[in-house]
Amino acid sequence: VQLQASGGGLVQAGGSLRLSCAASGHTFERYTMGWFRRAPEQDRVFVGGISDDGQLTKYADSVKGRFTVTRDNSKNTVYLQMDSLTVEDTAVYYCAAASKPYRWVAVSSKYDYWGQGTQVTVSS
Numbered sequence: 001v002q003l004q005a006s007g008g009g010l011v012q013a014g015g016s017l018r019l020s021c022a023a024s025g026h027t028f029e030r031y032t033m034g035w036f037r038r039a040p041e042q043d044r045v046f047v048g049g050i051s052d053d054g055q056l057t058k059y060a061d062s063v064k065g066r067f068t069v070t071r072d073n074s075k076n077t078v079y080l081q082m083d084s085l086t087v088e089d090t091a092v093y094y095c096a097a098a099s100k101p102y103r104w105v106a107v108s109s110k111y112d113y114w115g116q117g118t119q120v121t122v123s124s
Contacts, residue, residue, distance in 0.1 A: 001024060001025045001028070001097050001112070002023070003023050003097060003114065004021065004115060005020070005118040006022075008120045009120070011121070011122055012122070012124075013085060013124050015122075016083045016084075017085065018081050019079065020079055021077065021095030021115055024076070028073060029053070031098060032104070033071060033098075034046065034049035034108075035047040035080045035095055036095075037094065037120075038091055040091075046108065047063055048067055048080060049069060051102040063082075063089075066082065068080075087124050089120060089122050090121050092117040096112075096113060096114045098110050098111040
């Protein structure tokens with residue numbers, strides 16, 4: 001599976017962005033999908049994830065209520081809708097795919113494939 005993330009950019013605080021992650025291959029619907037981010041000089045952390053069928057989602061406390069993960073299995077794409085952005089959301093955002101069960105959605109080491117990352121910069 002190859003993952004291609006897009007949609008990053010520069011936005012003012014309070015604004016919104018939607019990231020997309022397009023997957024190649026014929027088995028996208030079998031993968032749990034996750035979004036992670038790495039801020040400057042910080043470790044990569046979990047942001048949100050979604051089960052293979054799209055029925056279950058999980059979010060980091062820092063983004064709960066502001067970010068939404070969805071997927072369209074017919075388009076092999078997962079999305080991260082980010083609203084009410086703050087400067088603390090500035091980071092490189094990565095999508096990832098895991099063949100492991102959904103219960104591991106927040107654990108980065110359980111993911112098999114990673115996208116290249118897309119930069120999100122929020123200005124004050």
